[in-house]
Amino acid sequence: MANLFRQLSFGSYGPQPGLRAEAPFSDEPDADHARAMCDYSQKITLEQARAGTAPRLVRVYADGIYDVFHMGHARQLKQAKNVFPNVYLLVGVCSDKLTHARKGKTVMTDTERYESVRHCRYVDELVRDAPWEVDDAFLAKHKIDFIAHDDYPYTTGSGVDVYARLKERGMFVATQRTDGVSTSDIVSRIVKDYDVYVRRNLARGYSAKDLNVSFISEKKFRIQNKMDELKDRGKKAIADISDKRAEFIQKWEDRSREFIDTFLMMFGRDGRINKMLTDSAGMVKTALSPPSSPTPSSSSEVDPLGDGLHSPPAKVRRLRSSDMNHRSATAISGEYSDDDEEEDADLAGDHH
Numbered sequence: 001m002a003n004l005f006r007q008l009s010f011g012s013y014g015p016q017p018g019l020r021a022e023a024p025f026s027d028e029p030d031a032d033h034a035r036a037m038c039d040y041s042q043k044i045t046l047e048q049a050r051a052g053t054a055p056r057l058v059r060v061y062a063d064g065i066y067d068v069f070h071m072g073h074a075r076q077l078k079q080a081k082n083v084f085p086n087v088y089l090l091v092g093v094c095s096d097k098l099t100h101a102r103k104g105k106t107v108m109t110d111t112e113r114y115e116s117v118r119h120c121r122y123v124d125e126l127v128r129d130a131p132w133e134v135d136d137a138f139l140a141k142h143k144i145d146f147i148a149h150d151d152y153p154y155t156t157g158s159g160v161d162v163y164a165r166l167k168e169r170g171m172f173v174a175t176q177r178t179d180g181v182s183t184s185d186i187v188s189r190i191v192k193d194y195d196v197y198v199r200r201n202l203a204r205g206y207s208a209k210d211l212n213v214s215f216i217s218e219k220k221f222r223i224q225n226k227m228d229e230l231k232d233r234g235k236k237a238i239a240d241i242s243d244k245r246a247e248f249i250q251k252w253e254d255r256s257r258e259f260i261d262t263f264l265m266m267f268g269r270d271g272r273i274n275k276m277l278t279d280s281a282g283m284v285k286t287a288l289s290p291p292s293s294p295t296p297s298s299s300s301e302v303d304p305l306g307d308g309l310h311s312p313p314a315k316v317r318r319l320r321s322s323d324m325n326h327r328s329a330t331a332i333s334g335e336y337s338d339d340d341e342e343e344d345a346d347l348a349g350d351h352h
Contacts, residue, residue: 023123025114026090026142031125034088040143046170049146052085060084060173061144063092063130065099067106068186069116072178079175080148081122090142091123092130102132107187133162139171150177199225 024030044054062080066073081089094102096110108116110128118126131138134147151174153161166172190197198211203225208215 022115023091023118023120023126025118026125026127034125035143038088038143040140044145046146046173049084054084054086057086057088058084059088059090059143059145060148061090061092061127061134061139061142061146062148062175063094063127063134064149065103065106065183066091066093066113066117067099067108067183069108069113069120070181070183070186072181073117074120074122075178076150076175077117077120077122080173083146083148083173083175088124089122090125090127090144091117091120092127093117094132095129098129098132107183134166146171146173148173148175150175152177195224199228 038059039056042055044056044058048054049058060080060083062077064073064076077089077091080091081087093110093113096106099106099110106113114126114128117123127142134144138144147163147166149163149172154163155161161167163172198213198217199222201211202208202222208217
């Protein structure tokens, strides 16, 4: 409010350094004060307005439906605000009742359209329930100096441009439309991609009744949403794998040597597993094959009968009883010949 007072009282017509709030409605105190500060008896010519020599702020009025407020609307209002050096921009928005009767159904309600326009940075004041055609009474009430609109003729079926009279009086300034951007274009896009938007809103929780679709159509759209969801999950999984592939390969290369060393330590020729198997095989072989019996000595032989008794020594000759008697008699008589000694020696050798 203080900034507005400063502008109006001291002739500071430049833009405010910053905007803190939406534009007031025409019946609110700020708008009433701005209108009271305007000396409408001082008429401003088109030449003065363009040259920037007007003695006060130039009050420019722009009107429209402004349904589905978009960049084309914003650019039109920007042009209206900057059509002259020092402009106070009033914007009139038609009500739903008047618009539906003259033009057709709107997407947004009039309340929504009012709020959309008054939050545009170029708007200084908003007029609700604006008339379809501007008359002198309306111009005087709002102290309007000029009307800003595109130059396209608006006949509304009568064949007469509603802005013709204002153009003749030099109170009309033209703004340029933004090609390819209009409410009709946006609605056409919605109709063209109707299925897409219905499916999106179903996914967001809207019911078939809210979207005015049949039961069968609702089920079809929901199945399509599920299929798209599965496709998106698949694409995301593939993308995640692609992103992590390089990291995975690097980690694998870093740890491959450790894996190889561990494997060789366990399963290599000198590894733990091989040593354990070799030791186990030796133990089993030892258990299954005990050591053999000792070899008999060369001086004796095993009894072939198995009774543990040794056979008499080889070459042992049994003495006949007659020989024993002869030797005994000889020993008694003291007669012992050399032949007997040799024989005894042979016997002793044979015995031993």
